[in-house]
Amino acid sequence: xxxxxxxxxxxxxxxxxxxxxxxxMRPILAGRSEASLRPLAQxxxxxxxxxxxxxxxxxxxxxxxxRLVLHCAGPHSQTSAPMAEGCLRKRVHYLDITGEISVFEAxxxxxxxxxxxxxxxxxxxxxxxxxxxxxxxxxxxxxPGSQSLTLAFWTVGSSSPGTAKTMVEGLGEGVGxxxxxxxxxxxxxxxxxxxxxxxxxxxxxxxxxWGDVSTAYYSTKIPNITTLMALPPSTARWMKLGPMLxxxxxxxxxxxxxxxxxxRTVKGPDSAARAAGRTEIWGEVTxxxxxxxxxxxxxxxxxxxxxxxxxxxxxxxxREAKPGFQTPSRAFGAHFVEEVGVQSLxxx
Numbered sequence: 001x002x003x004x005x006x007x008x009x010x011x012x013x014x015x016x017x018x019x020x021x022x023x024x025m026r027p028i029l030a031g032r033s034e035a036s037l038r039p040l041a042q043x044x045x046x047x048x049x050x051x052x053x054x055x056x057x058x059x060x061x062x063x064x065x066x067r068l069v070l071h072c073a074g075p076h077s078q079t080s081a082p083m084a085e086g087c088l089r090k091r092v093h094y095l096d097i098t099g100e101i102s103v104f105e106a107x108x109x110x111x112x113x114x115x116x117x118x119x120x121x122x123x124x125x126x127x128x129x130x131x132x133x134x135x136x137x138x139x140x141x142x143x144p145g146s147q148s149l150t151l152a153f154w155t156v157g158s159s160s161p162g163t164a165k166t167m168v169e170g171l172g173e174g175v176g177x178x179x180x181x182x183x184x185x186x187x188x189x190x191x192x193x194x195x196x197x198x199x200x201x202x203x204x205x206x207x208x209x210w211g212d213v214s215t216a217y218y219s220t221k222i223p224n225i226t227t228l229m230a231l232p233p234s235t236a237r238w239m240k241l242g243p244m245l246x247x248x249x250x251x252x253x254x255x256x257x258x259x260x261x262x263x264r265t266v267k268g269p270d271s272a273a274r275a276a277g278r279t280e281i282w283g284e285v286t287x288x289x290x291x292x293x294x295x296x297x298x299x300x301x302x303x304x305x306x307x308x309x310x311x312x313x314x315x316x317x318x319r320e321a322k323p324g325f326q327t328p329s330r331a332f333g334a335h336f337v338e339e340v341g342v343q344s345l346x347x348x
Contacts, residue, residue, distance in 0.1 A: 002066050003314060004028040004049070006083060007073025009036040012097060012126070012306060016072060017044060019307045025314075030062060031073065053079055059086035068321070070314055071096035076103045076123075084121060088113055093120040093321045095313055097306055099128025101177055101184065104214035111325040120321040122331055125313035126306030129211040130328045130337055131281045132227070133219055135295050136212060137334035139285040140220035142347050143293040146285035149222040151212050152196045152205045154230035155279040155302055177209035179217055179225040192226055193233070198280040199296050199344050203230040215327045222285065230280075277301025295347040299340070309340045 005020070007013040008029035020027050021044045029048040031037045041048035051062035053073075063069065063086050073079045076098035084107060087094040098104070107121045114121045124133065132151045140146060175186045192207035210227035217225060282296040299305050309328075316332050328336055338345065 002028065003068040003070065003318060004030050004063075004066050006030045006062075006069055006071050007079075008048075009033055009040060010072055010074070012303060013072035014040060015303060015307050016070065016310055017046070020311055020314075021046065023311065025311070027070070028066070053082040053086075056082070056086065056089070059083065060090055063087065063090040063092050066090070066092045068093040068095065068314065068317055070125075070310055072310075074098070076100050080123070081106060084110065087121075088117050088119055091117050091119055093317055094122065095120075095125050095310070095317060096123045097126035097128065097310055098123050099126075099211040101209055101211055101214045104211055105184070108214070108218060108325045115324045118323045120317060120323055120326055120331070122313065122317065122321075122326045122328070124211055124215055125310045125328055127279070127302035127309070128306075129215050130309045130313075130340065131279065131297075131299055131305070131342075132210070132212045132283070133215050133328045134334050134337035135281055135283045135297070136216040136222075137219050137329035138347055139283050139293055139295050140222060141334060142295070143285050143287055143291060146220075146222055146287050146293075148224040148286040149216055149220065149283065150226050150228065151210070151216065151281075151283045152198070152228035152230065153210075153279055153281050154196075154198050154200075154203055154205075156277040175209075176207055177213050178207065178227075179213050179223065182217070182223040184213055192228065194228070196228060196230065196282050197294070197296075198230065198282050199298050199346075200280060204233055205229060206231045218325070219327045219329045274301045274304045277304070279305065293348055295345075297337075297342040297345040299337070299342045305340060309337075312336070312339055 005013055005017050005027045008017045009031045017029055029041050029046050032052045034050045037048050049062050051058045069092055071083050077100050080103045084094050104123055107123050176189045176191055177184055178187045190206045195202045196205040205228035207226055208229045212227050213225055279299050284292055284294045286292050322331055
């Protein structure tokens with residue numbers, strides 16, 4: 001069945017394309033830049049298409065004849081909407097690798113349109129948010145009726161240019177996000193700090209606006225969700241300066257300059273760094289009666305995981321896709337993460 005990787009000339013898209021071919025898959029590659037895309041397509045022996053996302057007619061031509069798109073061109077806050085709308089018009093299933101809360105919420109709002117079109121909208125099929133989403137679903141199954149969910153991760157590795165640009169956008173906002181009583185609300189940066197019992201050892205963790213603030217609610221219906229990342233206390237102190245710095249960091253010239261700096265300096269981890277990296281995931285649900293259940297596991301470095309998880313999601317979706325807005329655990333089940341590979345899985 002014909003499917004496409006859009007943004008295949010980017011850091012993550014290139015890794016996904018190479019792994020797809022190594023696994024016997026034959027996606028069409030697509031993106032804006034022929035200069036960078038053509039050599040990759042020739043190297044891999046794949047068809048390619050060049051089109052931007054500015055004009056709906058151009059998007060529609062680029063999507064002609066497809067069953068599914070894996071959208072890897074970030075920041076997804078800028079690119080997701082035109083691609084997803086094109087998929088709805090052309091009745092093409094949409095998957096992406098975003099971790100951006102605004103993108104998840106925007107796609108969730110298009111659920112009815114996706115159902116009417118018979119199209120699956122499935123964002124977050126990479127490291128953001130497959131591991132945490134699946135753990136959230138496992139924990140919710142282990143303790144039905146839970147009203148509070150905390151998720152945390154610790155990772156070894158560096159960022160790609162696309163991820164770094166998304167982080168630059170976040171700097172300009174100067175606030176955190178959490179789900180409180182079923183609604184996403186602004187909270188102070190680093191408003192929650194605690195020791196988290198990760199599989200290797202306890203680590204200091206700080207609340208950040210991670211994608212599960214959005215997706216875990218749809219997966220579990222738990223109304224109170226906080227997401228944490230393992231960071232030293234010194235970093236948390238700097239994060240609390242966010243509201244004072246945000247007005248400057250959000251200025252258009254400052255954003256352009258920071259993103260240009262990312263383009264020049266951030267290349268993403270090489271193969272050795274990806275092989276050496278790893279990630280530890282932890283979560284806890286709390287019932288109103290005070291009972292709690294914890295869970296944790298170890299998985300590969302973020303980009304390595306994204307490649308494996310996104311291709312597994314593509315394969316599942318080509319066989320059978322559920323129309324409407326989906327999360328990874330809703331589309332493929334809570335234990336989908338185990339297909340991608342985890343170690344030391346523990347629930348309870």
